[in-house]
Amino acid sequence: MEKEKTLDCLCLKSIDYKENDKLVTLYAFGEGKITATLKGVKKSKAKLPYAGALLCFGKYYFTGRNGYYNVIGCDLVDNFYGIWTDIDKYYTALCGLEILDKIADDREIGDKLAILTLDFLNEICYKSDNIHKSFAFYLSKVVANLGYKLLPMCVNCGEDDSRMFYSFTKGGLVCPYCKEYNSLLLSENAVKLIDSFYNNISCDIREFKVSDFLSVIRVYFDILCKNLAKKFKTFEEYILFYNKINNL
DSSP: OOOEEEEEEEEEEEOOOOOOOOEEEEEEEEEEEEEETTTTTTTOSSSOOGGGSSHHHHHHEEETTEEEEEEEEEEEEEOHHHHOOOOHHHHHHHHHHHHHHHHHTTTHHHHHHHHHHHHHEEEEIISSOOHHHHHHHHHHHHHHHOOOOOOSSSSTOOOSSSSSSEEETEEEEEEETTTTTTTTEOOHHHHHHOOOOOOOOOOOTTTOOHHHHHHHHHHHHHHHHHHTTTTOOHHHHHHHHHHTTOOO
């Protein structure tokens, strides 16, 4: 006999399935990642099309057993509509969903990351006046919650130089004397931002360039990719897009 259950969920993925259905990947608080079917949701008079949309957060009602679920209802909490109408918000939000999708297999870590991600979506949808800074800050918290650190000093000798690089080999900042040939030179502003995140202090960003934020974002993603041995396709597209429009 099929059991009914109710879970607070965030929609991470949604794909067409059969003629009129959708297959969704949801992060369910207290349960972890689950896959479910929305039957008939592509029909013109379907009642739950919003439940199969990316970024939908709500109370989902399911029937099913043994890990096979059908969505039979959804009380919408937020669809973050403001994100869908802004390319900067949309790209960063998709990166956040991809992070949660790829990292949230561990339920204990997953719930913490899901809360971070929901806070991030709420921030960029309703509050943030600098999407790139909000994204960089979100990534710094993801990295910290996974137990990794990005120290604002040379990981090799401990030097705090005026010119700092990111070492793709060591996965941390290095001074000019310890850098490798392929180390990424960081601007002074980028280092200030990393320092502000690490020490939880405010940072005046009024004169920061987009490139300052992008370099910090790239660094945090490199830490995630190397330590988790995962690739993030959406992030790669994000970097290519912003490098192109900013001529970087």
